[in-house]
Amino acid sequence: MRLLGPADVRRLAGELGVRPTKKLGQNFVHDPNTVRRIVNGANLTEDDVALEIGPGLGSLTLALLDACKAVVAVEIDPVLASRLEQTAAEQAPAHADRLTVLPADGMRVTAADFAQPPTALVANLPYNVSVPVVLHLLAELPSLKRGLVMVQAEVADRLAARSGSKIYGVPSVKAAWYADVRKAGPVPRAVFWPVPNVDSALVSFVRREEPSTVDRQAVFSLVDAAFAQRRKTLRAALAGWAGSAAVAEQCLVAAGIDPSTRGEQLDVVDFARIAQARTSL
Incomplete structure (x- = not known):
């Protein structure tokens, strides 16, 4: 060759x-x-x-x-x-x-x-x-x-x-x-x-094995929202995704995430937990 x-x-x-x-x-x-x-x-x-x-x-x-x-x-x-x-x-x-x-x-x-x-x-x-x-x-x-x-x-x-x-x-x-x-x-x-x-x-x-059984597209739309306004806290950045800042905060707290956190501080497992919490509300 x-x-x-x-x-x-x-x-x-x-x-x-x-x-x-x-x-x-x-x-x-x-x-x-x-x-x-x-x-x-x-x-x-x-x-x-x-x-x-x-x-x-x-x-x-x-x-x-x-x-x-x-x-x-x-x-x-x-x-x-x-x-x-x-x-x-x-x-x-x-x-x-x-x-x-x-x-x-x-x-x-x-x-x-x-x-x-x-x-x-x-x-x-x-x-x-x-x-x-x-x-x-x-x-x-x-x-x-x-x-x-x-x-x-x-x-x-x-x-x-x-x-x-x-x-x-x-x-x-x-x-x-x-x-x-x-x-x-x-x-x-x-x-x-x-x-x-x-x-x-x-x-x-x-x-590797996917980190969660939650719907992938649900996680990905969440990730898009979290980084669309990356300087904002997740409570604010996810308001549109969740329907309101209050609901976003509920999801974050349910997932064990501080609402004042920013997206760049979370890994993929964290995002999957937030998406899962949204389906449970």
């Missing part, structure tokens, strides 16, 4: 007439060492079915083919999607049959789209939709047990933030509903073409 280097990436892009667009969040990785680092960090086994969102020209795809049972690459750009299987046949002929290309939007795929349930998400995610894509996939694909994704460094910080941190917020809480999320190291700008004007980082996650 031969991984794609800078010259290969530019050649393929030229052949396809592809110019990376900000609209699709396209920044193609052209450094084989970075690709190997991502695949090694994903801890894939020969039984894994890897899901890659936004494979682009195939830099990461090729390395994934050598590391697991199968790879499903979801690509929204029809030009890129149509070339991926040929690239795999040319660069990794021994494992090209492991690849399935799904021309689709990663934000819209569901479990029914996959002949083999994906077990691991490994991807250089389009930066403009990275958080909603991760949350959508964790919700729609219970088969996903772990993952390693490359995102904007600022997004990585927010996804992995713990309660009490200034950057802790809606993405942090919602991701924690599904998984233990941690930062897994920085990625230099120079490994991309074109070079992005933001820093990048890797984020890993391992799925």
Whole structure:
């Protein structure tokens, strides 16, 4: 197998007439060492079915083919999607049959789209939709047990933030509903073409049991309300969500939460308790 280097990436892009667009969040990785680092960090086994969102020209795809049972690459750009299987046949002929290309939007795929349930998400995610894509996939694909994704460094910080941190917020809480999320190291700008004007980082996650049996959407709407006015106390911030500040206070007290607390001080279990208390009033 031969991984794609800078010259290969530019050649393929030229052949396809592809110019990376900000609209699709396209920044193609052209450094084989970075690709190997991502695949090694994903801890894939020969039984894994890897899901890659936004494979682009195939830099990461090729390395994934050598590391697991199968790879499903979801690509929204029809030009890129149509070339991926040929690239795999040319660069990794021994494992090209492991690849399935799904021309689709990663934000819209569901479990029914996959002949083999994906077990691991490994991807250089389009930066403009990275958080909603991760949350959508964790919700729609219970088969996903772990993952390693490359995102904007600022997004990585927010996804992995713990309660009490200034950057802790809606993405942090919602991701924690599904998984233990941690930062897994920085990625230099120079490994991309074109070079992005933001820093990048890797984020890993391992799925865990959901923290409560209360309806997830009920918890998530509560989280949205709590952080919509994050400078306010929860008694005030949740007034609209609960129907009044008085009812919000009732819910908080019933959940064992001080009404003068702010959202950034609570973890996902705390939010689940508040949502549960609301259903009991």
